[in-house]
Amino acid sequence: MPPRKACGDYTFRMPISARTASSSLRILFKGIVGAVLAIVLLAGCVTNEEQGNPEGWQEIVPAENPELAALVPEDIAAKGYLSMGTNPPFAPFEFKNSQGDIIGLEIDLARALAGVLGLELRTVEQDFAMILPAVSAGTLDFGGSGFTDTEERRKNYDFVNTLNAGVRWAQRADREDTIDPDHACGLTVAVQRTTVSETDDVRPKSEECVAAGKPAIEVLSYDTSDTAATALVLGRADAFSADSPVLSWAVERSDGRMVEVGEMFQAAPYGFAVPKDSELGDALAAAMEQLIADGTYEELLAQWNITEGLLDHAQINGQPLVEG
Structure with missing residues (x-):
């Protein structure tokens, strides 16, 4: 069995023929399948499910009092x-x-x-x-x-x-400028649906943008935090907002694709x-x-x-x- 590649070894590029209007259905299908595989691989990089409990972990169950x-x-x-x-x-x-x-x-x-x-x-x-x-x-x-x-x-x-x-933001590591969570009007931000990041952070900030006559923040709400993080990695979002321990965990396991920006807030x-x-x-x-x-x-x-x-x-x- 060949050795497992590191997350950073996986690269997906749509074939040039698949980008043209005259592409055959077969080539287009390959492109779609490739994109889906890329999403799956990147999602694995972000969540790192295969690792399980941290190294040195031990189950601790105290005796009954x-x-x-x-x-x-x-x-x-x-x-x-x-x-x-x-x-x-x-x-x-x-x-x-x-x-x-x-x-x-x-x-x-x-x-x-x-x-x-x-x-x-x-x-x-x-x-x-x-x-x-x-x-x-x-x-x-x-x-x-x-x-x-x-x-x-x-x-x-x-x-x-x-x-x-508290709440913390992340952006792609290859982004040229640094995002400021306090000045995010017009950006697209990924969050987990109904979490504090959505209800108390990003959506209120978007309302403030609109009230100031600036572009709203586009909020991408997902069912899980790892899907929201993957949206950032794939370039669908400019930033990812989450609880600080959750975001730090995702950044640590993103193979250098994401970096934390700004300070923790709303502790x-x-x-x-x-x-x-x-x-x-x-x-x-x-x-x-x-x-x-x-x-x-x-x-x-x-x-x-x-x-x-x-x-x-x-x-x-x-x-x-x-x-x-």
């Missing part, structure tokens, strides 16, 4: 597991390895929290926009999919915070979403406090190369359970 397990709502304790809705790929928070298993930072953290509470973790893959409604409906115990803990979302949900992060807490005033939120926060206190939390995040934005104490909706 009976005192904290007693805080779990009776219906959840009776079934013996927590169901978490998630929407891969959103690496490093959650994505699939080559075997199709959902892995990632939030999976590891949720599994550790469940272990402290004497429960198993079961992940349920869903569309991102349907996770919170499913939590409200009671078909999921909680949601974990890179949720930013916003004031708007707090009206209907509580968030057991996991870390602090905010991220968290697991539970129903408003849920007892489960208190139980998860208590388990989080234990993980932070004994160093497990820091160890879990370090495995995913996240060393900034860590919490000193467990929080719900940005408010620490323990002062100091």
Whole structure:
């Protein structure tokens, strides 16, 4: 078997004959197939699914703490597991390895929290926009999919915070000029649909452009973050906006095709979403406090190369359970 090429070794060029109006259907078909293959290969470069967990990764599942397990709502304790809705790929928070298993930072953290509470973790893959409604409906115990803990979302949900992060932009490395996220009127920006990058970053900026008499930002909304990143790599977008850990992960695995631009902004807490005033939120926060206190939390995040934005104490909706 020939050695696997690095991402940068793949180059797709449409045959000249396929660009002419007189091209045969067969040549045109080859061109289309080639383009599709290029997209698949580049998408693999961005998400790097075949790599799976980071080098040196170890599963960490703490022993049950009976005192904290007693805080779990009776219906959840009776079934013996927590169901978490998630929407891969959103690496490093959650994505699939080559075997199709959902892995990632939030999976590891949720599994550790469940272990402290004497429960198993079961992940349920869903569309991102349907996770919170499913939590409200009671078909999921909680949601974990890179949720930013916003004031708007707090009206209907509580968030057991996991870390602090923000929004960041990237552009193609071969672009001659450097994009300024604060002056992006007239550009095309790729985002994952319904994420904060779309609702709180790019679309409001576009509205400001129009209000100032400048060209709007064209927003390309995709179902997944890796598809949005691939749109940038393929030249369909001028920039890519995403949560800072997600964007950094994509840039690192883009084989030098993307670079980060500007500073991180709109820093905010991220968290697991539970129903408003849920007892489960208190139980998860208590388990989080234990993980932070004994160093497990820091160890879990370090495995995913996240060393900034860590919490000193467990929080719900940005408010620490323990002062100091």
